[in-house]
Amino acid sequence: xxxxxxxxxxxxxxxxxxxxxxxxxxxxxxxxxxxxxxxxxxxxxxxxxxxxxxxxxxxxxxxxxxxxxxxxxxxxxxxxxxxxxxxxxxxxxxxxxxxxxxxxxxxxxxxxxxxxxxxxxxxxxxxxxxxxxxxxxxxxxxxxxxxxxxxxxxxxxxxxxxxxxxxxxxxxxxxxxxxxxxxxxxxxxxxxxxxxxxxxxxxxxxxxxxxxxxxxxxxxxxxxxxxxxxxxxxxxxxxxxxxxxxxxxxxxxxxxxxxxxxxxxxxxxxxxxxxxxxxxxxxxxxxxxxxxxxxxxxxxxxxxxxxxxxxxxxxxxxxxxxxxxxxxxxxxxxxxxxxxxxxxxxxxxxxxxxxxxxxxxxxxxxxxxxxxxxxxxxxx
Amino acid sequence: xxxxxxxxxxxxxxxxxxxxxxxxxxxxxxxxxxxxxxxxxxxxxxxxxxxxxxxxxxxxxxxxxxxxxxxxxxxxxxxxxxxxxxxxxxxxxxxxxxxxxxxxxxxxxxxxxxxxxxxxxxxxxxxxxxxxxxxxxxxxxxxxxxxxxxxxxxxxxxxxxxxxxxxxxxxxxxxxxxxxxxxxxxxxxxxxxxxxx
Numbered sequence: 112x113x114x115x116x117x118x119x120x121x122x123x124x125x126x127x128x129x130x131x132x133x134x135x136x137x138x139x140x141x142x143x144x145x146x147x148x149x150x151x152x153x154x155x156x157x158x159x160x161x162x163x164x165x166x167x168x169x170x171x172x173x174x175x176x177x178x179x180x181x182x183x184x185x186x187x188x189x190x191x192x193x194x195x196x197x198x199x200x201x202x203x204x205x206x207x208x209x210x211x212x213x214x215x216x217x218x219x220x221x222x223x224x225x226x227x228x229x230x231x232x233x234x235x236x237x238x239x240x241x242x243x244x245x246x247x248x249x250x251x252x253x254x255x256x257x258x259x260x261x262x263x264x265x266x267x268x269x270x271x272x273x274x275x276x277x278x279x280x281x282x283x284x285x286x287x288x289x290x291x292x293x294x295x296x297x298x299x300x301x302x303x304x305x306x307x308x309x310x311x312x313x314x315x316x317x318x319x320x321x322x323x324x325x326x327x328x329x330x331x332x333x334x335x336x337x338x339x340x341x342x343x344x345x346x347x348x349x350x351x352x353x354x355x356x357x358x359x360x361x362x363x364x365x366x367x368x369x370x371x372x373x374x375x376x377x378x379x380x381x382x383x384x385x386x387x388x389x390x391x392x393x394x395x396x397x398x399x400x401x402x403x404x405x406x407x408x409x410x411x412x413x414x415x416x417x418x419x420x421x422x423x424x425x426x427x428x429x430x431x432x433x434x435x436x437x438x439x440x441x442x443x444x445x446x447x448x449x450x451x452x453x454x455x456x457x458x459x460x461x462x463x464x465x466x467x468x469x470x471x472x473x474x475x476x477x478x479x480x481x482x483x484x485x486x487x488x489x490x491x
Numbered sequence: 492x493x494x495x496x497x498x499x500x501x502x503x504x505x506x507x508x509x510x511x512x513x514x515x516x517x518x519x520x521x522x523x524x525x526x527x528x529x530x531x532x533x534x535x536x537x538x539x540x541x542x543x544x545x546x547x548x549x550x551x552x553x554x555x556x557x558x559x560x561x562x563x564x565x566x567x568x569x570x571x572x573x574x575x576x577x578x579x580x581x582x583x584x585x586x587x588x589x590x591x592x593x594x595x596x597x598x599x600x601x602x603x604x605x606x607x608x609x610x611x612x613x614x615x616x617x618x619x620x621x622x623x624x625x626x627x628x629x630x631x632x633x634x635x636x637x638x639x640x641x642x643x644x645x646x647x648x649x650x651x652x653x654x655x656x657x658x659x660x661x662x663x664x665x666x667x668x669x670x671x672x673x674x675x676x677x678x679x680x681x682x683x684x685x686x687x688x
Contacts (some may be wrong), residue, residue, distance in 0.1 A: 132562050139556065139569060143576035150580055154587045210590030213598055214530055488537075 114328060146164040162439075163206075163242035165250075177203065177243070187252040188245065194233035207383040208241025216229060216341055251280055251304040254349045255290075259342050260319070265406035268326045269371050271311070272336065273319060274346060281317040282350070284310065286382035287375040287488070288322065288355060290350030294332035297339050306332035307352070309462070311374035313381040320348075323374040355462070355488040357382065362455045364393035364479070367471045370464030373397060373407065375488055379460065380414065380421070389420040394450060397425045398443035398467060402434040443467065444474045455479035465483055497628040499685055500621070504632030507682045510608050510615075511640040512675040513587070517608025521641050522667055526652070531645035532638075537599045540614050541581065545574050546630025549613040550623055563617075570613045576603045583614030608637055643674055 124300075130250025141342045162180065169184045178188055178201050189200040199219040205228050232243075257274035265271050268290075276282060291305040304449045312321030316421045340346070352359045357379050376395060404427075411423040426439040427445040439446045451457075459475045460467050468487050475485055510516050517538070524534045549570050557563050586599040603609060612633045613624050637681040647670055651657070652660075657666050 131560060132565055135556065135560055136565060136568060136572070139552070140572050143572060147576060147579055147583075150583050154583045211642060213594050214533065215598055238590075447687050 119313075138197055140409040140455040141215040144363060147233075157238045160237060161240040162237055163240075165244055166249075167249065169239060172238075173238050175237060176243075177230075177235050177237055177357045178238045179230065185253065186245070186250060187254065188232050191353060196234055198229055198233065202229050203232045204244040205230045205235065206230055206244055208237070208301040209235045210241050211241065213252070217288065243388065248477075251283060251351065252349060253282075254347060255279060256347055257320070258344055259344050259346060261341055262342060265323065269406060270324055270326075270337065272322045272324060272340075274321050274322070274348075275310070277345070281297075282320060283317065284314050285353035286314045286378040287362060288346045288351040289355075289375070289488070290322075290330060291352065292336075293347040293349070294335040295347075297335050300330075300331055300335070303350075306330075309353075309355075309371075309378070310351070311377045314378060315382065323371045323377075338396050340347075353392070353488065355460075355486055357460075357487070358413075358458060361390055361459065362484070363454075364395055364460060365390050365451065365454060365457050365475065366395040366460045367398070367446070367447070367467075368395070368461070369398040369443070369463035369464070370404070370468045372467075372488070372490065375462050376460060379405070383418075385418045388418040392420040392422075394422045394424060396443050396447055396450075397423070399425065399461070400428050401431045402427065402436060403431075422450075444470050447474060448478070451478065453479050455481075459482070459485035459487075462488060465489050493535075495625070497624055501632040502609050502627050502686050504629050505636040506678065508684055509636040510611060510633045510642060511637050511669070512678045513682075514611060516604050516611040519639055519670075520602055520605030522643065522664055524599075525641050525645040525648055525667070528642065528645045528649055530599075531641045532604065533595050534599045535641050537596045537603055538606065538608065538637050540596075540637055541574075541600070542609055542634035542637070543627065543631045544566040544581070545570075545609055546612050546616055546621070546626050546633075547579055548573055548577060550616060550621075550626040553613075553617055566614070566617060567610075570610055574609055574613070575604050576658065578616055608633070625661055640674065640680060644670060 124144055138208050156175045159170050160173040162169045162171045162182070162184075164184075164186060165214065171180050171184060174369055175183075176194060178190060178194060181188055188203060190198065194201075196215045196219065202220075202224070209230060211223060212230070213234055216234050217225070220229060225328060234312070256277045258277060259272060260275045261271075262271045263271040263273075287309070289307045289309040294300075294304050294306060296303055308322045310320045311323045315405060324333055324336055326337050355375055366379075368376050379391065380388075380395070383393075395411070397405075397411075405425055408423075408425060411425075415421050415423055424439060424446065426441060426443050427436055428440075430436040430440060430444050439449070457475075457480050459471075459480050461471050461475075466491050472482070472487065476482055504510065508514070510519070511521055520534060525531050550671060552569055552573055553563075553566060557569060562569075582597055582600040585600070586593050612630055615633075616629055619629075621629055644667065648667065650668075661669070
C-alpha cells in the first residue's frame with residue numbers, strides 16, 4: 112500500500128535538495144556582485160576632470176581609459192585590437208596627468224617613444240586633469256552613417272560602391288585618404304569587423320564617398336559588401352585616416368597602381384585642377400593581368416583629353432589571346448622604364464599589393480627618385 | 492597526527508611543501524612571466540597578497556556557509572567565485588589608492604584570477620583541516636613560496652638570456668621546465684625536515 116503522505120514529503124525533499132545549493136551559490140554570487148558594484152560606484156568615481164587635447168579642453172567623466180574617454184568626446188584614435196594592448200595603433204603623446212608607464216605598454220613602445228612620453232591610450236586611465244597631444248587631423252575623424260546609393264561592377268571581382276552620408280552629412284578629407292568600413296554581423300558571421308578602404312571619389316563632393324573594393328575570397332567584410340549589402344541599406348564607417356595624399360609641390364608625378372589600388376590615385380587626380388595637372392605632368396601606370404581585370408579605361412582616356420599633361424598607361428602582364436590588346440604588355444616594372452628615364456625631379460605615388468609596391472619602390476629608387484619622395488599605400 | 496604549530500606550517504609551505512615546486516600548481520604564469528626579475532617580483536607579490544586574502548576568505552565561506560548547509564561538494568565553484576570577486580575588488584582598490592602600486596602590481600591581478608595555485612591553496616586548507624590561524628599562515632607561506640620559486644627562475648632566466656647559448660630544440664619552455672625540475676629536486680632536500688601532508 113502506498114503511503115500517500117510520503118509523496119509530498121519526498122518531492123519536497125527533492126525540491127529543497129535542489130534549491131538549497133542553487134540558492135546559496137546564487138546568493139553568494141549576488142552578494143559579491145553587489146559588493147563589486149558598490150566598490151565601482153564609490154571607488155571608480157573620479158568625478159568630472161579636465162582633459163586637454165592639443166589646445167581644446169574637454170570636461171570628461173574620470174576613471175575610464177583614455178581611448179574610451181576620447182571616443183565619448185567624438186575624438187577617434189585609431190585602434191584595431193579593442194583595447195587589449197596588442198595592435199599599438201592607439202599611441203598618443205601624454206603631456207601631464209598620467210602616472211608611470213605600465214608593464215603592458217613597454218613591449219609595444221620603442222625607447223625613443225618612452226622617452227617622449229608616448230603611451231597606449233587603451234591602457235592608461237584618465238583620473239585627474241590631464242593633457243595629451245594628438246595629430247591635429249585626428250579631430251577630423253568621425254563616425255558616419257550613410258546609405259548605399261549604388262553598386263557598380265567594374266570587373267568580375269572589383270565593385271564601385273557609392274554612399275550618401277546621413278549623419279554627419281558632410282565629410283572633409285584629403286584625396287587619397289581611407290576610411291574604416293564597419294561590416295556588421297551577418298549570416299554565420301557573429302562579429303563586427305573594421306576594414307580599411309581608400310576613397311576613390313572627388314573629395315569636393317562632401318556629401319558622399321565612393322569606394323573601390325576587390326572581393327577577397329572568404330573575406331568577412333568584402334563578402335558582406337558583395338553578397339549581402341543592397342542599395343538603400345545603411346552602413347557605418349569612421350574616417351578619414353591616412354597620410355597618402357598629394358604633396359603640395361610642383362614636381363612631376365609618377366603614379367603606379369594595381370587592381371583596386373586605383374582608388375586613391377583616381378581620387379587625387381579628380382581633385383587636381385587642370386593647371387596643376389599641366390604643371391605636374393602625372394603619368395599613371397596601371398597594372399592588370401588581362402583585359403578582364405582592366406576597368407575605367409574610358410574614364411581615364413576622357414580625363415586625358417580634358418587635361419593636358421596627364422598620361423594613362425594601362426599594362427597587361429599576361430593578356431589572353433582573344434583580348435585583342437594593342438597596349439603595353441608586361442609587368443608594370445618592365446613598362447615604366449619604356450616611358451621614363453631620369454626621375455630625380457619626380458614624386459612617386461604608389462598603391463596596391465605589397466608585392467607590386469616593393470618591386471616598384473626598388474625600381475623608382477634605381478631610376479633616381481629619393482626614397483622619401485615615394486609615397487605609398489600598401490594593401491595588407 | 493599531532494597538531495602542527497603555525498610556524499611549522501608557515502615554513503613548510505615555503506620550503507618543504509612549496510606549492511609550485513612540489514605540487515606543480517600555478518605553472519602557467521610561472522612559465523610566462525618569469526623572463527625578467529622586475530615583472531616576476533610584481534606578479535609574485537600579487538600572488539602573496541591574493542593567496543593570503545583568499546585563503547582566509549575561503550576559510551569563512553567553507554566553514555561558515557558550506558559546512559552548515561551540507562554543501563561541501565560546492566567548494567570548487569564557491570571558491571572560484573570568491574577568488575574572482577576578491578581579485579576584482581582588490582584591483583579596483585589598488586587602482587584608486589596608488590598609481591605606483593597599480594603599475595607595479597595591480598596590472599597582474601587579472602592574471603592571477605585564473606592561477607590554479609590560488610584555488611589550490613584554498614582546497615588544501617580544507618583537505619588538511621586547518622583552523623583559521625593555520626589557514627592564514629598557510630596562505631601567506633604558500634604565496635611566499637611561489638614568490639621564491641618564480642624569483643629563482645627569473646634570476647636564472649635573465650642571467651641565461653645574457654650569457655648562455657641554449658640549443659634550439661630546448662629554447663623557451665623546454666629549458667625552463669628542465670631548470671624547474673632541478674630546482675624542485677633541490678627543494679626535495681628540505682622535505683626531511685618536516686612533512687605537513
